[in-house]
Amino acid sequence: MGAPKQKWTSQEETALKAGVLKHGTGKWRTILSDPEFTSILKSRSNVDLKDKWRNISVTAMYGSRKKAKLALKRTPSSHDDDNATALTIVAIANGVQHISPLPPAVSCAPPPPRDFEGLFSSVDKMILEAIANFKRHLGPDGKSILLYVEEKHNMQPDMKRLVTSRLKHLVNVGTIVKIKHRYRICRNGAEQS
Amino acid sequence: MGAPKQKWTSQEETALKAGVLKHGTGKWRTILSDPEFTSILKSRSNVDLKDKWRNISVTAMYGSRKKAKLALKRTPSSHDDDNATALTIVAIANGVQHISPLPPAVSCAPPPPRDFEGLFSSVDKMILEAIANFKRHLGPDGKSILLYVEEKHNMQPDMKRLVTSRLKHLVNVGTIVKIKHRYRICRNGAEQS
DNA sequence: CGGTAGGGATAGGGTTCT
DNA sequence: TAGAACCCTATCCCTACC
Numbered sequence: 268m269g270a271p272k273q274k275w276t277s278q279e280e281t282a283l284k285a286g287v288l289k290h291g292t293g294k295w296r297t298i299l300s301d302p303e304f305t306s307i308l309k310s311r312s313n314v315d316l317k318d319k320w321r322n323i324s325v326t327a328m329y330g331s332r333k334k335a336k337l338a339l340k341r342t343p344s345s346h347d348d349d350n351a352t353a354l355t356i357v358a359i360a361n362g363v364q365h366i367s368p369l370p371p372a373v374s375c376a377p378p379p380p381r382d383f384e385g386l387f388s389s390v391d392k393m394i395l396e397a398i399a400n401f402k403r404h405l406g407p408d409g410k411s412i413l414l415y416v417e418e419k420h421n422m423q424p425d426m427k428r429l430v431t432s433r434l435k436h437l438v439n440v441g442t443i444v445k446i447k448h449r450y451r452i453c454r455n456g457a458e459q460s
Numbered sequence: 461m462g463a464p465k466q467k468w469t470s471q472e473e474t475a476l477k478a479g480v481l482k483h484g485t486g487k488w489r490t491i492l493s494d495p496e497f498t499s500i501l502k503s504r505s506n507v508d509l510k511d512k513w514r515n516i517s518v519t520a521m522y523g524s525r526k527k528a529k530l531a532l533k534r535t536p537s538s539h540d541d542d543n544a545t546a547l548t549i550v551a552i553a554n555g556v557q558h559i560s561p562l563p564p565a566v567s568c569a570p571p572p573p574r575d576f577e578g579l580f581s582s583v584d585k586m587i588l589e590a591i592a593n594f595k596r597h598l599g600p601d602g603k604s605i606l607l608y609v610e611e612k613h614n615m616q617p618d619m620k621r622l623v624t625s626r627l628k629h630l631v632n633v634g635t636i637v638k639i640k641h642r643y644r645i646c647r648n649g650a651e652q653s
Numbered sequence: 654c655g656g657t658a659g660g661g662a663t664a665g666g667g668t669t670c671t
Numbered sequence: 672t673a674g675a676a677c678c679c680t681a682t683c684c685c686t687a688c689c
Contacts, residue, residue, distance in 0.1 A: 272670060272676055296662060315677080317663065322675060332674080465664060465682060489656065508683080510657065515681060524680055 273310065275319055282307040283316055284323070291396075292320065394434060398443060398450050408449050409434060466503065468512055475500040476512055485513060587627060587636075587643075601641045602627050 275283075286298030286308075295313035298304055308316070325332045397412045412434065434443075434450070443450050468476075479491030479501075488506035491497055501509070515525070522528035627636075627643070636643050 270677085274676080293663065313662070317665095318676070318678095321665085326674085467681075486657065506656070510659095511682065511684095514659090519680085526680075 278307055279311065280319070280323070283319055286316075287320060295320075394450075395443070395452065398452055412450065471500055472504065473512070473516070476509055477516070479509070480513060486510075488513075602643065 282304045283298070286294075286301060286304045289303075290297045290301065295316040298316060299308055299311070299313055311319075321332070394412055397407060443452055475497045476491070479487075479494060479497045482496075483490045483494065488509040491509060492501055492504070492506055504512075518525045518528045522531055
Protein backbone atom coordinates (compact mmCIF):
# COMPACT_ATOMS: atom_id res chain seq x y z
CA MET A 268 0.00 0.00 0.00
CA GLY A 269 2.66 2.45 0.85
CA ALA A 270 4.11 1.90 -2.56
CA PRO A 271 3.10 -1.02 -4.76
CA LYS A 272 6.53 -1.26 -6.36
CA GLN A 273 6.95 1.30 -9.04
CA LYS A 274 8.36 -0.42 -12.08
CA TRP A 275 10.78 1.50 -14.22
CA THR A 276 9.44 2.65 -17.54
CA SER A 277 11.69 2.56 -20.54
CA GLN A 278 11.60 6.35 -20.65
CA GLU A 279 12.94 6.49 -17.17
CA GLU A 280 15.55 3.92 -17.94
CA THR A 281 16.64 5.78 -21.04
CA ALA A 282 16.87 8.99 -19.08
CA LEU A 283 18.96 7.30 -16.45
CA LYS A 284 21.36 5.93 -19.01
CA ALA A 285 21.66 9.29 -20.68
CA GLY A 286 22.21 10.84 -17.29
CA VAL A 287 25.02 8.49 -16.49
CA LEU A 288 26.62 9.16 -19.82
CA LYS A 289 26.40 12.86 -19.20
CA HIS A 290 27.36 13.09 -15.56
CA GLY A 291 28.99 9.79 -14.80
CA THR A 292 28.13 7.05 -12.37
CA GLY A 293 27.76 7.98 -8.77
CA LYS A 294 26.25 11.36 -9.62
CA TRP A 295 22.71 10.35 -8.91
CA ARG A 296 21.61 13.57 -7.33
CA THR A 297 23.20 15.52 -10.13
CA ILE A 298 21.37 13.49 -12.70
CA LEU A 299 18.14 14.01 -10.85
CA SER A 300 18.70 17.74 -10.79
CA ASP A 301 19.59 17.99 -14.43
CA PRO A 302 16.69 19.79 -16.10
CA GLU A 303 17.14 17.42 -18.95
CA PHE A 304 16.05 14.47 -16.84
CA THR A 305 14.38 15.85 -13.78
CA SER A 306 10.89 15.74 -15.18
CA ILE A 307 11.18 12.21 -16.43
CA LEU A 308 12.70 10.99 -13.22
CA LYS A 309 10.69 13.14 -10.90
CA SER A 310 9.18 10.17 -9.12
CA ARG A 311 12.58 8.65 -8.44
CA SER A 312 15.07 9.30 -5.73
CA ASN A 313 18.82 9.39 -6.06
CA VAL A 314 18.92 6.05 -4.30
CA ASP A 315 16.42 4.68 -6.77
CA LEU A 316 18.72 5.75 -9.57
CA LYS A 317 21.63 4.10 -7.93
CA ASP A 318 19.74 0.88 -7.41
CA LYS A 319 18.37 0.84 -10.92
CA TRP A 320 21.78 1.49 -12.35
CA ARG A 321 23.13 -1.37 -10.36
CA ASN A 322 20.48 -3.62 -11.79
CA ILE A 323 21.21 -2.47 -15.29
CA SER A 324 24.97 -2.82 -14.95
CA VAL A 325 24.96 -6.11 -13.25
CA THR A 326 22.42 -7.52 -15.62
CA ALA A 327 24.46 -6.40 -18.57
CA MET A 328 27.57 -8.01 -17.20
CA TYR A 329 26.57 -11.05 -15.28
CA GLY A 330 22.89 -11.59 -15.83
CA SER A 331 22.10 -10.95 -12.20
CA ARG A 332 23.44 -9.60 -8.97
CA LYS A 333 23.61 -13.07 -7.56
CA LYS A 334 25.82 -14.28 -10.34
CA ALA A 335 27.82 -11.12 -10.03
CA LYS A 336 28.63 -11.83 -6.44
CA LEU A 337 29.62 -15.35 -7.25
CA ALA A 338 31.76 -14.21 -10.12
CA LEU A 339 33.47 -11.62 -7.98
CA LYS A 340 34.16 -14.16 -5.31
CA ARG A 341 35.85 -16.41 -7.77
CA THR A 342 37.77 -13.50 -9.23
CA PRO A 343 38.51 -10.79 -6.68
CA SER A 344 39.87 -8.84 -9.58
CA SER A 345 39.87 -5.15 -10.10
CA HIS A 346 36.35 -4.19 -9.35
CA ASP A 347 36.75 -0.88 -11.06
CA ASP A 348 36.90 -2.48 -14.43
CA ASP A 349 33.41 -3.75 -13.96
CA ASN A 350 32.07 -0.32 -13.46
CA ALA A 351 33.85 1.00 -16.49
CA THR A 352 32.68 -1.96 -18.47
CA ALA A 353 29.10 -1.48 -17.46
CA LEU A 354 29.28 2.12 -18.45
CA THR A 355 30.75 1.10 -21.74
CA ILE A 356 28.02 -1.37 -22.37
CA VAL A 357 25.41 1.22 -21.74
CA ALA A 358 27.34 3.76 -23.71
CA ILE A 359 27.26 1.44 -26.65
CA ALA A 360 23.64 0.73 -26.16
CA ASN A 361 22.78 4.36 -25.99
CA GLY A 362 25.31 5.84 -28.35
CA VAL A 363 25.42 3.36 -31.19
CA GLN A 364 21.82 2.48 -31.22
CA HIS A 365 19.90 4.74 -33.52
CA ILE A 366 16.44 3.71 -32.61
CA SER A 367 15.08 3.76 -29.14
CA PRO A 368 12.82 0.98 -27.98
CA LEU A 369 10.25 3.66 -27.54
CA PRO A 370 9.99 6.87 -29.46
CA PRO A 371 11.28 9.28 -26.86
CA ALA A 372 8.49 11.64 -26.08
CA VAL A 373 11.13 14.06 -25.01
CA SER A 374 14.64 14.35 -26.28
CA CYS A 375 16.19 12.71 -23.32
CA ALA A 376 19.27 11.38 -25.04
CA PRO A 377 22.49 13.27 -24.51
CA PRO A 378 22.66 16.24 -26.87
CA PRO A 379 25.24 15.12 -29.38
CA PRO A 380 28.61 13.84 -28.30
CA ARG A 381 28.81 12.99 -31.95
CA ASP A 382 31.30 15.62 -33.03
CA PHE A 383 34.27 13.62 -34.14
CA GLU A 384 37.13 16.03 -34.31
CA GLY A 385 39.59 13.32 -35.08
CA LEU A 386 40.65 10.09 -33.57
CA PHE A 387 42.98 11.67 -31.07
CA SER A 388 40.57 14.03 -29.52
CA SER A 389 38.04 11.27 -29.56
CA VAL A 390 40.28 8.98 -27.60
CA ASP A 391 41.24 11.82 -25.33
CA LYS A 392 37.62 12.39 -24.62
CA MET A 393 37.03 8.80 -23.79
CA ILE A 394 39.98 8.80 -21.46
CA LEU A 395 38.78 11.90 -19.73
CA GLU A 396 35.34 10.44 -19.56
CA ALA A 397 36.66 7.26 -18.04
CA ILE A 398 38.48 9.27 -15.43
CA ALA A 399 35.71 11.72 -14.86
CA ASN A 400 33.24 8.97 -14.29
CA PHE A 401 35.33 7.83 -11.45
CA LYS A 402 33.89 9.08 -8.24
CA ARG A 403 36.74 8.37 -5.87
CA HIS A 404 39.62 10.69 -5.53
CA LEU A 405 41.96 8.05 -6.65
CA GLY A 406 41.29 7.71 -10.30
CA PRO A 407 41.27 4.57 -12.38
CA ASP A 408 44.52 2.95 -13.35
CA GLY A 409 45.66 2.67 -16.91
CA LYS A 410 44.34 -0.83 -17.23
CA SER A 411 40.80 0.18 -16.45
CA ILE A 412 40.96 3.07 -18.83
CA LEU A 413 42.29 0.82 -21.52
CA LEU A 414 39.57 -1.70 -21.02
CA TYR A 415 37.00 1.00 -21.16
CA VAL A 416 38.25 2.39 -24.41
CA GLU A 417 38.97 -0.94 -26.03
CA GLU A 418 35.50 -2.18 -25.46
CA LYS A 419 34.12 1.01 -26.78
CA HIS A 420 35.89 0.23 -30.01
CA ASN A 421 35.26 -3.47 -30.12
CA MET A 422 38.63 -4.62 -28.85
CA GLN A 423 40.71 -3.12 -31.58
CA PRO A 424 44.26 -4.04 -30.57
CA ASP A 425 45.48 -0.84 -32.15
CA MET A 426 43.59 0.98 -29.51
CA LYS A 427 45.88 -0.13 -26.78
CA ARG A 428 48.88 1.61 -28.20
CA LEU A 429 46.90 4.67 -29.04
CA VAL A 430 45.35 4.94 -25.63
CA THR A 431 48.63 4.40 -23.91
CA SER A 432 50.33 7.11 -25.86
CA ARG A 433 47.42 9.47 -25.48
CA LEU A 434 47.45 8.82 -21.78
CA LYS A 435 51.08 9.76 -21.63
CA HIS A 436 50.45 12.78 -23.76
CA LEU A 437 47.67 14.03 -21.54
CA VAL A 438 49.94 13.67 -18.58
CA ASN A 439 52.71 15.50 -20.37
CA VAL A 440 50.56 18.44 -21.29
CA GLY A 441 49.14 18.55 -17.80
CA THR A 442 45.56 17.72 -18.60
CA ILE A 443 45.69 14.81 -16.23
CA VAL A 444 48.09 13.72 -13.56
CA LYS A 445 49.33 10.30 -12.69
CA ILE A 446 49.59 9.47 -9.05
CA LYS A 447 50.62 6.02 -8.02
CA HIS A 448 49.45 4.41 -11.22
CA ARG A 449 46.14 6.21 -11.09
CA TYR A 450 44.98 9.02 -13.27
CA ARG A 451 43.15 12.12 -12.25
CA ILE A 452 41.85 15.15 -14.03
CA CYS A 453 44.13 18.08 -13.37
CA ARG A 454 42.02 21.02 -12.38
CA ASN A 455 44.37 23.93 -12.59
CA GLY A 456 47.56 22.97 -14.31
CA ALA A 457 49.18 21.44 -11.29
CA GLU A 458 47.76 19.09 -8.76
CA GLN A 459 50.38 19.35 -6.10
CA SER A 460 49.61 17.60 -2.89
CA MET B 461 40.04 -0.70 -5.46
CA GLY B 462 40.50 2.96 -5.73
CA ALA B 463 38.98 2.53 -2.32
CA PRO B 464 35.77 0.56 -2.46
CA LYS B 465 34.92 1.61 1.06
CA GLN B 466 37.43 1.17 3.72
CA LYS B 467 35.65 -0.63 6.47
CA TRP B 468 36.77 0.02 9.99
CA THR B 469 38.62 -2.83 11.62
CA SER B 470 38.00 -3.60 15.24
CA GLN B 471 41.55 -2.51 15.97
CA GLU B 472 40.93 0.87 14.47
CA GLU B 473 37.68 1.20 16.31
CA THR B 474 39.31 0.30 19.57
CA ALA B 475 42.02 2.84 18.96
CA LEU B 476 39.46 5.50 18.20
CA LYS B 477 37.55 4.78 21.39
CA ALA B 478 40.71 4.86 23.41
CA GLY B 479 41.65 8.08 21.72
CA VAL B 480 38.37 9.68 22.62
CA LEU B 481 38.70 8.52 26.17
CA LYS B 482 42.15 10.02 26.31
CA HIS B 483 41.70 13.28 24.47
CA GLY B 484 37.97 13.80 24.35
CA THR B 485 35.56 14.12 21.49
CA GLY B 486 36.24 16.72 18.88
CA LYS B 487 39.99 16.28 19.15
CA TRP B 488 40.29 14.20 16.04
CA ARG B 489 43.53 15.63 14.81
CA THR B 490 45.01 15.28 18.26
CA ILE B 491 44.02 11.65 18.43
CA LEU B 492 45.49 11.07 15.01
CA SER B 493 48.74 12.64 16.08
CA ASP B 494 48.99 10.73 19.31
CA PRO B 495 51.84 8.26 18.87
CA GLU B 496 49.72 5.77 20.71
CA PHE B 497 47.21 5.66 17.89
CA THR B 498 48.82 7.19 14.87
CA SER B 499 50.08 3.94 13.42
CA ILE B 500 46.81 2.11 13.83
CA LEU B 501 44.84 4.97 12.37
CA LYS B 502 47.33 5.99 9.74
CA SER B 503 44.94 5.33 6.91
CA ARG B 504 42.26 7.52 8.48
CA SER B 505 41.73 11.24 8.38
CA ASN B 506 40.52 13.44 11.19
CA VAL B 507 37.22 13.65 9.38
CA ASP B 508 37.07 9.89 9.19
CA LEU B 509 37.49 9.75 12.93
CA LYS B 510 34.75 12.26 13.43
CA ASP B 511 32.41 10.35 11.17
CA LYS B 512 33.17 7.01 12.73
CA TRP B 513 32.66 8.40 16.20
CA ARG B 514 29.34 9.82 15.16
CA ASN B 515 28.42 6.45 13.80
CA ILE B 516 29.47 4.65 16.96
CA SER B 517 27.66 7.07 19.22
CA VAL B 518 24.48 7.17 17.32
CA THR B 519 24.42 3.44 16.79
CA ALA B 520 24.86 2.81 20.47
CA MET B 521 21.96 5.06 21.29
CA TYR B 522 19.46 4.81 18.54
CA GLY B 523 20.54 2.03 16.26
CA SER B 524 21.13 4.39 13.40
CA ARG B 525 21.42 8.01 12.44
CA LYS B 526 18.10 7.83 10.74
CA LYS B 527 16.35 6.71 13.87
CA ALA B 528 18.31 9.28 15.79
CA LYS B 529 17.00 12.06 13.64
CA LEU B 530 13.49 10.81 13.95
CA ALA B 531 13.82 10.43 17.67
CA LEU B 532 15.18 13.92 17.97
CA LYS B 533 12.34 15.29 15.92
CA ARG B 534 9.81 13.73 18.20
CA THR B 535 11.71 14.88 21.24
CA PRO B 536 13.68 18.05 20.64
CA SER B 537 15.20 17.46 24.02
CA SER B 538 18.62 18.39 25.24
CA HIS B 539 20.95 17.10 22.64
CA ASP B 540 23.81 17.20 25.06
CA ASP B 541 22.69 14.16 26.93
CA ASP B 542 23.12 12.07 23.88
CA ASN B 543 26.75 12.82 23.51
CA ALA B 544 27.48 12.13 27.12
CA THR B 545 25.56 8.94 26.98
CA ALA B 546 27.43 7.74 23.96
CA LEU B 547 30.70 8.53 25.58
CA THR B 548 29.65 6.76 28.70
CA ILE B 549 28.70 3.71 26.77
CA VAL B 550 32.05 3.58 25.12
CA ALA B 551 33.82 4.29 28.35
CA ILE B 552 32.12 1.35 29.91
CA ALA B 553 32.73 -0.82 26.94
CA ASN B 554 36.40 -0.01 27.00
CA GLY B 555 36.90 -0.04 30.70
CA VAL B 556 34.80 -2.92 31.85
CA GLN B 557 34.95 -5.32 29.00
CA HIS B 558 37.47 -8.06 29.65
CA ILE B 559 37.39 -9.92 26.40
CA SER B 560 37.70 -8.50 22.94
CA PRO B 561 35.56 -9.82 20.14
CA LEU B 562 38.73 -10.58 18.28
CA PRO B 563 41.99 -11.67 19.81
CA PRO B 564 44.10 -8.64 19.01
CA ALA B 565 46.97 -9.85 16.91
CA VAL B 566 48.84 -6.77 17.94
CA SER B 567 48.49 -5.03 21.20
CA CYS B 568 46.48 -2.28 19.72
CA ALA B 569 44.37 -1.67 22.75
CA PRO B 570 45.26 1.33 24.82
CA PRO B 571 48.16 0.42 27.06
CA PRO B 572 46.17 -0.43 30.08
CA PRO B 573 43.15 1.39 31.20
CA ARG B 574 42.89 -2.09 32.59
CA ASP B 575 44.12 -1.22 36.01
CA PHE B 576 41.15 -2.11 38.08
CA GLU B 577 41.73 -0.28 41.27
CA GLY B 578 38.38 -1.36 42.46
CA LEU B 579 34.90 -1.05 41.22
CA PHE B 580 34.47 2.35 42.77
CA SER B 581 37.32 4.06 41.08
CA SER B 582 36.30 2.35 37.90
CA VAL B 583 32.85 3.81 38.04
CA ASP B 584 34.24 7.15 39.12
CA LYS B 585 36.45 7.17 36.12
CA MET B 586 33.63 6.51 33.77
CA ILE B 587 31.60 9.26 35.25
CA LEU B 588 34.42 11.75 35.14
CA GLU B 589 35.35 10.87 31.63
CA ALA B 590 31.82 11.23 30.45
CA ILE B 591 31.61 14.64 31.96
CA ALA B 592 35.09 15.79 31.14
CA ASN B 593 34.82 14.97 27.51
CA PHE B 594 31.82 17.10 27.23
CA LYS B 595 32.49 20.19 25.26
CA ARG B 596 29.13 21.80 25.72
CA HIS B 597 28.74 23.95 28.74
CA LEU B 598 25.86 22.06 30.19
CA GLY B 599 27.05 18.73 31.39
CA PRO B 600 25.12 15.49 31.15
CA ASP B 601 22.50 14.64 33.69
CA GLY B 602 22.73 11.49 35.69
CA LYS B 603 19.66 9.89 34.30
CA SER B 604 20.90 8.95 30.87
CA ILE B 605 24.26 7.83 32.15
CA LEU B 606 22.52 5.70 34.65
CA LEU B 607 20.17 4.27 32.15
CA TYR B 608 22.91 3.05 29.91
CA VAL B 609 25.10 1.83 32.69
CA GLU B 610 22.21 -0.30 33.74
CA GLU B 611 21.67 -1.57 30.27
CA LYS B 612 25.31 -2.34 29.83
CA HIS B 613 25.21 -4.35 33.00
CA ASN B 614 22.02 -6.08 32.07
CA MET B 615 19.84 -4.08 34.37
CA GLN B 616 21.69 -4.95 37.48
CA PRO B 617 19.92 -2.86 40.09
CA ASP B 618 23.12 -2.82 42.07
CA MET B 619 24.71 -0.82 39.34
CA LYS B 620 22.12 1.84 39.61
CA ARG B 621 22.71 2.27 43.26
CA LEU B 622 26.43 2.25 42.80
CA VAL B 623 26.46 4.87 40.12
CA THR B 624 24.03 7.04 41.98
CA SER B 625 25.99 6.91 45.16
CA ARG B 626 29.27 7.51 43.40
CA LEU B 627 27.77 10.47 41.67
CA LYS B 628 26.68 11.88 45.00
CA HIS B 629 30.03 11.12 46.48
CA LEU B 630 31.89 12.94 43.78
CA VAL B 631 29.68 15.94 44.32
CA ASN B 632 30.21 15.78 48.06
CA VAL B 633 33.97 15.70 47.83
CA GLY B 634 33.88 18.53 45.33
CA THR B 635 35.23 16.64 42.38
CA ILE B 636 32.18 17.54 40.37
CA VAL B 637 29.37 19.99 40.80
CA LYS B 638 25.73 19.55 40.13
CA ILE B 639 23.99 22.45 38.48
CA LYS B 640 20.40 22.13 37.54
CA HIS B 641 20.48 18.36 37.35
CA ARG B 642 23.61 18.43 35.24
CA TYR B 643 27.07 17.48 36.29
CA ARG B 644 30.27 19.33 35.57
CA ILE B 645 33.85 18.86 36.52
CA CYS B 646 34.78 21.27 39.26
CA ARG B 647 38.00 22.91 38.27
CA ASN B 648 38.94 24.94 41.27
CA GLY B 649 36.53 24.45 44.08
CA ALA B 650 33.76 26.68 42.79
CA GLU B 651 32.22 26.95 39.39
CA GLN B 652 30.49 30.29 39.51
CA SER B 653 28.94 31.48 36.33
C1' DC C 654 44.77 27.64 5.78
C1' DG C 655 43.50 23.90 8.94
C1' DG C 656 40.05 21.82 11.90
C1' DT C 657 35.46 20.63 13.28
C1' DA C 658 30.37 19.99 13.06
C1' DG C 659 26.66 18.82 10.54
C1' DG C 660 23.94 17.81 6.54
C1' DG C 661 23.66 15.06 2.89
C1' DA C 662 25.08 11.74 -0.80
C1' DT C 663 26.85 7.20 -2.20
C1' DA C 664 28.12 2.06 -1.98
C1' DG C 665 26.97 -2.10 -0.95
C1' DG C 666 24.70 -5.54 1.74
C1' DG C 667 20.17 -7.04 2.83
C1' DT C 668 15.02 -7.53 2.37
C1' DT C 669 10.51 -7.68 0.20
C1' DC C 670 7.61 -8.27 -3.51
C1' DT C 671 6.28 -10.38 -7.78
C1' DT D 672 13.46 -19.43 -7.68
C1' DA D 673 15.12 -15.50 -9.82
C1' DG D 674 15.07 -10.78 -10.58
C1' DA D 675 13.44 -6.10 -9.83
C1' DA D 676 12.44 -2.78 -6.64
C1' DC D 677 13.22 -1.12 -2.23
C1' DC D 678 15.45 -0.59 2.57
C1' DC D 679 19.31 0.07 5.92
C1' DT D 680 23.42 2.06 7.42
C1' DA D 681 28.62 2.47 7.24
C1' DT D 682 31.33 5.29 4.84
C1' DC D 683 32.41 9.23 2.37
C1' DC D 684 31.79 14.07 0.63
C1' DC D 685 30.58 18.98 0.85
C1' DT D 686 29.96 23.33 3.10
C1' DA D 687 29.66 26.67 6.67
C1' DC D 688 31.94 28.33 10.35
C1' DC D 689 35.34 29.40 13.20
